[in-house]
Amino acid sequence: MTVVEDQGATLYEKCLATALSSPEGKAKLFYQEELIAFGIVDNVADLMGLCQGLMHAQLLRLMQLDNKTCFALRTKEIANKVVTLAEEERMVYNQIENTGTNGIWQKNIKQRTGLHQTAITRAMKTLETKRLVKQIKSVKNPAQKIYMLSHLSPNEDVTGGPWFSDGELDIELIGVTADAVVHFIEKQSWARGFVKRERSPSPGMDGIEEAGMKRKRTDDIEGVHTKSRKRHDMVETQISFPPGYRGYPTVSAIHHFIRESGFIKEDVVLTEGDIKGLLDVLVFDDRIEQIGNGYRTVRGVQGATEAMMGMVHGKAPIDMIEDVEGNGLTQAPCGRCPVFNLCEEGGPVNARNCEYFEAWLRA
Amino acid sequence: MAEHHAELCALLLRESYGELAAQVYSKLAHVGRSTLPTLISHSGLPSRHVRIIIAVLIQQHLVFHYTPEADGMTFYEVNSENAYNLLRSGKIAKVVADRHGEDAAQVISNLMQLGHARIDDLEGAYKLNSHTNGVSNAATDHVNGEDAASGHNAKKITSVAQLHSVLYKLLKAGLISKVRKRDFNSVADTHNDAETIVKREEFPDGKVTGPKAKLAFDSSVFSLKRKWREETDAWDPRSASRGIINRSDGRPIKRARVNGYGNGVGRYEEDEGIMLEGDMIIAVNYEKCLVALRSQQLERLAARLIGDTTAKVYASLLILVERKVHRCYDDLAVYADEDHEAESQPDSTTLEISDILDPRLDLVTSIGSEDGPDMTNGYHSGDDEMGDTPVKKENVEANSYRDRNKRLKLIEQHMNLLAEHPRRFVTKIGSLGQGQWRVNFPALIKGMQRTEIETVVNSRFGTIATRIVRMLAMKGKLEEKQLANLALMRQKDIRSILTNMQEVGLVDAQEVPKDNRRQPSGSYYLWYFDHDRCRQLIISDLYKAMARLIQRAQHEKDQYSALIEKAERLDVVGHEEEYLTANDKNGLREWREKEEKLLTQLERQDDVVALLRDFSAQ
Structure with missing residues (x-):
């Protein structure tokens, strides 16, 4: 082994070690100054020689960032595979590699490399059989053929976020998660209490009470109709926490709950923004309401709407007209x-x- | 919409005043404002009949008439609002019964039947002759006459004094009012009158030209109309020298001792001896009745969303603010913007609420404890400032400042619950009187209207459609893709829902071309939700649906007519057991059940009409 090769190997090891300990991980880019700072060589010309050697072995690749030259690492296994690639294949591979987790459209590869379509198809086949690249689906353009390195997982722009599975919105997942969230919030939204319900003395009042009852969603209050002759009925109901109550679950509490409960796959990043989006939908569905910094369920609500849940059973959304109480018009x-x-x-x-x-x- | 409205009103008139009245009404509604000869020639009825019917309808305030000063021709026009109000009479009587007792309800339903009446005539109609015997048993026991269902029992009007005191009470509450000549003219005629007067007095040359003059003219007309209306609004039976002439014992008038109009703690016992002037003409003030109906709906909503007790506290506040308004919304008021409008809404204080709130209402157990959800039975653990036992009746009645202050605190808690609810039932505007609360009616009513529209959307197009409508209402115009992202839905799933709703006009799309070729493929489509249009659509559907309910009820009645006639035969009444077979009775019961079902639905549809049409500005 020549000195140059030896120095090259040391440089690679040092870079790898630095990269792994840096916050970016293997994706870390190195600038020329950083490489010199390792102290293996002291002039630029020698460094160039080293880098060329590494690049030849496909362990290092050249990139441009903000009009400055920089270098990125490849792992040894990949480098070994890349070394064996033909010229055209390597060009295609470089294009795919450069787009990182965004992936690249086949047509763009053709444009950038200037290769013929058949050459690209051929190269792509080889790359795929060598398990260097994979085809992925993008939510934005589901029809396009998008490729990315096989060991990377597509980023959120491509997958569409945690609610997507295989490039499609996972309605079932949303429904189940939403239902769980509503149950979770519901437990902390209302105190259970017994309220003394006075028996209305006048028949006129009765009428009003009844009209009011029809509008209620649940029968937690009205379901109890004892025939006793007491003046009061004790009925269990949801009663309000005192004003200014701080125990309502906040976005971060709900976020925590969802992460812990394992609805979302481990490798998917679930931000509070995603949770906020889900909560907004639940607010639009009149399932929960915002109060102070937190959320509570609308009184009487338990679980997500049937339509949301109905998705699980594969019904089309238009078929799911819920039999909710409604008003005078919708009931007639x-x-x-x-x-x-x-x-x-x-x-x-x-x-x-x-x-x-x-x-x-x-x- | 007008067509369905006219159909409904004609049906209502047929029920109350017979076929002929209904025919004349619907003819007049159809041809619009016209003179008597025109109407007669259009109606195809004998002129004598039309004349009689028109007279009856005028008495009932169902037809406006107007004679321009220039020529003596009188024009007639239907009063469609009052015609619709026929439907509401039961509901209004119920509200009045709850608040002011059965006797008041009886008076108000009689007045609704009569249209308007002179007090003397009303007296005569009750066939009362004694001046004295009713005084002792007249309303003396209730807290303040508006305390629903506490002290009232089914009282009948038994004496002139009682009648007058009831009338006085209703006048003071604004539920009935003095009839003025202008009440017989339509809104448009009143407006024209105002314009003519302003033109004559301020623009002698008769020309209103140029933007400046136009502005001055408009504002003068406006202020004149306000002045006219304020004359009616401000009329207060206590201060009017003409209203009350003497006490029953003939002594000179003594002004009723009430503790100020605004704070509402006035007691009505002093009203006993009040006699109203005999030739005063009074009628039901539907505008004010609507205010009471509005309070009722708000209370119902609060009961559903927060809890019954909080709703009762809220109801007390609403009764207090009702005293400060004459109608649900002021169409002659000018507001700079929404905030200004919100600031002009009425308010009241915790102290005043505690004055009229039912003292037996248990305020403690209806609020949970701070400890969190897993407490037992909602019972208080006793570590907060609220006291550790539920407030007992004796404690409240005991004249102790401590208890009173504790109760005030509790009321304030309930008010805070209302204030922090996303609907913003009340807004705290100061700490006067242990907390000063304002009710922002326009915003609240708009929210309730939207809920009602959503209910309709929900029943026709499903929950997803409701979600879309709510999003559009809150976020404004959105493109299909944004909509799908926000709703966490697939674009293809919401597309069909959107087009279905567009077909019936509940949502609509605006086309925004990307370039000047205006190709459909190169355009954005921004979906939006138009609150007012949806409101009108649904109101129109409601009119039609209500007409169908009445027609069906009539049809059902026809089906059972033989039975009904039998049951109403003079020899059968009182001897039902003897003459009616089991089959007959079953049939009658069947019919009653059906009719009740239909009429209940009718009343509930009217609730929706009231909310969508009457509680807010058009």
Whole structure:
């Protein structure tokens, strides 16, 4: 082994060690000054010789960053494979390598290398059989053929974030996670308490109470109708924490919960921003509400909407019209009548011959 | 929309005043503002009938009439708002019964039937003759006459004094008001009148030209209209010298002793001896009744979202602020912006709430403890400043400052709960009177309207559609892709929902071309949600649906008509057991159940109409 080769090997080892201990890891880039600072050689010309040697062995590759030349490392295994590549294959490989975790579109490779399509296809085949590159799917352009080095995992721009699996939005995953989140929040949102419910003395009040009840989502209050002649009924209900209560779960608490509960695959980065997005959707669904710095469930809500959960069973979103309580219009047959526009007095469809009314009145 | 509204009103009129009235009404609604001869020729009815019906409808405030000063032709126009109000009479009577007792409800429903009435005539209608015997049993037991359902039992009007005291109470609450000549003119005619007067007085040459003059003209018309309205609003039976003429015992008028109008702690016992002037004409003030209905809906919402007790505290606040307003929204007010409008909303204080809040209401157990969710039974562990036992009845009634202050603290807690809720039921604006609370009605009502629209969207298009509508309402215009990202949905999944909703007009898309070739493929489509348009759409559907409910109810009645006639036969009434077979009774019960189902739904649809149409500016 020549001195130059030996020095080259030392330089590589030093670089590798520095890279591994640096925050960037193996992806660390080295500038010329840094390499000289290792003290293996003291002039630029010698360093150039060393680098050329390493580059020849494919252990080092040349890059441009901010108009400055810099060097990046390759592992020995990969370098060994790359050494065996033909010229065209190497060109393709370099292009793919340079795009890092973003991946590159086949058409762009063609553009940048200036190679013929058949040459690229051939090269790609070799690279794939050698397990140097892989094809990935991008959420942005699902139809494009995108390639990236096989040992890298695509970044968030390509995958679309934690809610995507195989380049597609994972509705099931969202549904399950959302449901869990709502349950998690629900446990900390309301105190369970027994509220003395006075029996209404006047019939007039009764009417109002009943109208109010119809609008409620759950039967946690109304379900209890004892026949006792007491003046009060004790009913279990959700009661509010005092104003200014700080125990409502915050975004970071919910973030923590989701990470711990293992809904999201280990290797996927789940930011608080992603959680915020999910919580926003739940707010739009009227499942939870923001209060102070935290969230609590809307009173009476337990779990995510059926539509969200229904995704799990593979129903199309349009089929999932939930049987929620609704208002005077939506409960009457007219509110959902498919021929409402045709309905008129004396017309072919009218209130008298309406079969929806018939069914509704009999129900 | 007008068509469905007219259809509904005609149906309501048919129920109350018969076929002929309904026919004339719908004809008049159809041809619009017209003179009597025009109407007669359009209606195809004998002119004598039309004249009689028009007179009846005017008495009922269902038709406006207006005679311009220049020529003597009188124009007639339907009063569609009041026609619709026929539907609401039951609901209004119920609110009045809750707040002011059964006797007041009886008076107000009679007034609703009569349209308007002179007090003397009303007296006559009740066939009362004694001046004295009713005084002792008249309302004396309740806290302040607005305390729902506490001291009222089913009282009948038994004496003139009682009638007058009830009327006085209702007048003071603004639920009935003095009828003025202008009440018979439509809004447009009043506006024209104002314009004519302003033109005559301030622009003698009769020309309003140039932007400056136009502005001055508009503001004068505006202020004149305000002045006219304030005359009605400000009329207060206590201060009006003409309103109350004497006490029942003939002694000179003594002004009712009340502790100031605003703070609402006035007691009504002093009202006993008040006699109202006999030839005063009064009618139901539907605008003020709507305010009460609005409070009711807000209370219901608070009960659902926070809890019953907090809702009751809220209801007390709403009753207090009701006293400060004459109508749900002021269409003649000018606001610089939303903040200014919010600042002009009425407010009240914790102290005032505690004055009218039911003292038996348990305020403690309805708030959880700070300790966290896994406490037992919501019972207080006793380490906070709220006291360790639930407030007992005796404690409250004991005249102790400590208990009173404790209670004030509790009320404040409930108010804080309302304030921190995302709906912002109240806003704290100061610490006067242990906390000064304002209710920002426009924002609250808008939120409730949106909830109602969402309910409709939900029932027609599903939860995902509701999510989309809410997002559009909050974020403004969004492109399909952004929408999909925010909703965590696939683009292809929301596309069909969006187009379905666009078809019925609940959402719409704006086309923004990228270049001047305006190709559809090269354009952005920004989806948006138009609150007011959706509101109108749904109101229109509601009118139609309500008309169908009434028609169906009529149809059901026809189906059972033989049975109903039998049950109503004079020889059968009172001897039902004898004459009606089991089959008959079953049939009757069936019919009643069906009718009740239909009418309940009708009432609930009216709730939605009230919320969408009447509680906020158009």
